Amino acid sequence: MSINNASTDSGLDSQSALNNNRPQTINTSKSKRLVVGLTGGIGSGKSAASDWFAEQGIDIIDADVIAHTVVAKGSPTLRKIQKKLGDWVVDAEGHMDRAAVRTHVFANPAALIKLEEITHPAIREAAKSQLKASTSPYVILSAPLLIEAAEAGLANLCQRILVIDVSEDTQLARASLRDEQSMIKIKAIMANQLDREERNRHADDIVVNNADLAALYQQLEPLHQNYLTLAQQLKYAVD
Numbered sequence: 001m002s003i004n005n006a007s008t009d010s011g012l013d014s015q016s017a018l019n020n021n022r023p024q025t026i027n028t029s030k031s032k033r034l035v036v037g038l039t040g041g042i043g044s045g046k047s048a049a050s051d052w053f054a055e056q057g058i059d060i061i062d063a064d065v066i067a068h069t070v071v072a073k074g075s076p077t078l079r080k081i082q083k084k085l086g087d088w089v090v091d092a093e094g095h096m097d098r099a100a101v102r103t104h105v106f107a108n109p110a111a112l113i114k115l116e117e118i119t120h121p122a123i124r125e126a127a128k129s130q131l132k133a134s135t136s137p138y139v140i141l142s143a144p145l146l147i148e149a150a151e152a153g154l155a156n157l158c159q160r161i162l163v164i165d166v167s168e169d170t171q172l173a174r175a176s177l178r179d180e181q182s183m184i185k186i187k188a189i190m191a192n193q194l195d196r197e198e199r200n201r202h203a204d205d206i207v208v209n210n211a212d213l214a215a216l217y218q219q220l221e222p223l224h225q226n227y228l229t230l231a232q233q234l235k236y237a238v239d
């Protein structure tokens, strides 16, 4: 069953684009909790957007953070990766050698698949338990591969998808400035992510983050109000 957002006026202007192809509906059969999936390519501004939602009191579940936690030193997930890819994935201190793994998997599609087959189920399980523990009016689930990793099922946990959209030039410039990584490495990661058009097609809401942070926050405010309304409707929906 799905319910309509009674006030179809979401308060969004044309710049803070609601994806017009998508009705303001939410699937109540999934959960009585509104989970908004937040996604975008590398360096698009997911963390900047998450930080703003967190300031509004919204719980954030960050798949990137979980992805780091599940491969902690001595974890079963790291042992599985080591068994699958080789002992070289672990450094002398027993930590995952992230730079070595990154270089290897983004140049070897088969190795990336092997890595994701191990990490994605672990990320999903951890995300599910964080969802259970969360208490805010709605929850943001931030994941770079929300749409790509359909088999990992993160998108299945979400009622709506919010995409942070940015031009590829801005993406490259911001990601390389932040990580001090070469354009080539960032382009290799981008090649393993959806292109903008395809990602935007899956969006319920789209925020364009080509300008400054103030412009980003200005677009997030009406979305936040809309999510609060949808969360209330979902809470009291009758199946």
Ligand SMILES: CC(C)(COP(=O)(O)OP(=O)(O)OC[C@H]1O[C@@H](n2cnc3c(N)ncnc32)[C@H](O)[C@@H]1O)[C@@H](O)C(=O)NCCC(=O)NCCS
Pocket (backbone or CB within 6 Å): 041, 042, 043, 063, 064, 067, 098, 099, 101, 102, 105, 112, 115, 116, 119, 120, 123, 143, 144, 145, 146, 189, 192, 193
């Ligand atoms: C390959 C790894 C070791 C590189 O680690 P590193 O510390 O250099 O990068 P980090 O994890 O901070 O990721 C940086 C960015 O790369 C992108 N990215 C990460 N994993 C992937 C992937 N499997 N496919 C495409 N892009 C990815 C994301 O935009 C992410 O924000 C690491 O990203 C990893 O273990 N990836 C597999 C787990 C995964 O899929 N994570 C994404 C969360 S759903």
Ligand SMILES: Nc1ncnc2c1ncn2[C@@H]1O[C@H](COP(=O)(O)OP(=O)(O)OP(=O)(O)O)[C@@H](O)[C@H]1O
Pocket (backbone or CB within 6 Å): 040, 041, 042, 043, 044, 045, 046, 047, 048, 049, 064, 144, 174, 175, 178, 209, 210, 211, 212, 213, 214, 216
């Ligand atoms: N509107 C903006 N104006 C200026 N800088 C920005 C803006 N949005 C984000 N940034 C900066 O760009 C960089 C990338 O943003 P952020 O870390 O939020 O992206 P991300 O989508 O979380 O990236 P990743 O997928 O790599 O984790 C950061 O240094 C951030 O401070």
